[in-house]
Amino acid sequence: MLPYLCMPADGLVTQMRKGALAYCVLALLSGEPRYGFELVQVLGQVDGMLTTEGTIYPLLSRLRREGLVETEWRESPSGPPRRYYALTAQGKDALATFRSEWMTFRQAVDTLLQGGAS
Amino acid sequence: MTAPHASQIINGYLARLSDETKDLPSRERGELIDGVREHITEARAVTPEETDADLLNLLDRLGDPADLAEEERQRLGMATPRQVKLGVLEIGALVLTPLVWPVGVILLWASDAWSIRDKLIGTLLPPGGLFTSATAFFILGLSPAQSCVVVSRNGSPVATHCxxxxxxxxxxxxxxxxxxxxxxPILTGIYMSIQLRRHSRRKQTAMGSMAAPA
Structure with missing residues (x-):
């Protein structure tokens, strides 16, 4: 296992961020449908979550293919219509599952990193 | 107020994205390009006094088209198109397929630079290459197309039998x-060299994006 641990942490963090981003997007959509650029703006307010803004579009496309979100065109008050993304029932389930697993995982890692495993 | 070179900058970016995503399924490709186009429109709408620099920053934040295409491939579980290195093999295949067909075809199949479809075209279309053509011309040149015998009487021709x-x-x-x-064979050679240039250009852009990590 040593070679793996010797790897710079960058790659791991990138992978974790990428994996978590999908659920962050689902969480942002749980309140109300949003359009792509709006999601980018909200995610951009949280430091380090979205480094390359364009990568949200392949992600949204995949979430739609997997049936976690659905899309709908709506008129925009200014400019061309916008594609809105809304959470499906399946998306809600996926988000709820991730939420509980994430809490457990985060607590476990926090506990161990802070040396409080006693 | 739009940036002075807005259309050149944006169209250039979208053209690169279109080029980088050629291997993606058309639906996903269209969705990605539409999403990015919409993003650019929305982002510009919230920039009141837009300059060229604003636009370039906007596109920088969006990300390099090669990176977006790669992200889409990963999300689709697709492999990155194989990188092609141009070498003696490719040049040999290109020159020899029209000229010395069997040797050229062997080199053609040994190379990674062409797709299976291109290789089949290279193999099947030139029927033996220019070598065959030259042989055919040669044989045709030897065989007399028409032979005539002139029948003459007293030195003056009276009849011709052909x-x-x-x-x-x-x-x-x-x-x-x-x-x-x-x-x-010549047309196939031209086609193969066009395909080769397309592949090598894709390779160069892929290398360029690797040099600048996100």
């Missing part, structure tokens, strides 16, 4: 066939 030769229709179809024999 034998052999081809009926006009067969002659024309033979000419067309020979032309195809000549043209097809």
């Amino acid at each position: 034998s052999g030769g081809l009926p006009p229709l067969a002659g024309i179809s033979l000419l067309v066939g020979l032309f195809l024999l000549l043209a097809l």
Whole structure:
């Protein structure tokens, strides 16, 4: 296992961020449908979550293919219509599952990193 | 107020994205390009006094088209298109397929630079390459198309007896066939070199994006 641990942490963090981003997007959509650029703006307010803004579009496309979100065109008050993304029932389930697993995982890692495993 | 070079900058970016995503399924490709186009429109709408620099920053934040294409491939579980290195093998295949067909075809299949479809075209279209054409011309040149015997009496010709030769229709179809024999290897060679250039250009852009990590 040593070679793996010797790897710079960058790659791991990138992978974790990428994996978590999908659920962050689902969480942002749980309140109300949003359009792509709006999601980018909200995610951009949280430091380090979205480094390359364009990568949200392949992600949204995949979430739609997997049936976690659905899309709908709506008129925009200014400019061309916008594609809105809304959470499906399946998306809600996926988000709820991730939420509980994430809490457990985060607590476990926090506990161990802070040396409080006693 | 739009940036002075807005359309050049944006169209250039979208053209690169279109080029980088050529291997993606058309639906996903269209969705990605639409999403990015919409993003640019929305982002510009919230920039009141737009400059060229604003636009360039906007596109920088969006990300390099090669990175977006790669992200889409990963999300689709697709493999990155294989990188092609141009070497003696490719040049040999390109030169020898029209000229010395069997050798060229072996090199063609040994190389990664062409897709299976291109390799089949290279193999099947030139029927033996220019070598065959040259042989065909040579044989045709040797065989007399028409032989005539002049019958003469007292030094003055009285009759001409001709034998052999081809009926006009067969002659024309033979000419067309020979032309195809000549043209097809050359056309295939041109096609293969175009495909090779396209592949190598994709490789260069992929390398360029690797040099600048996100």
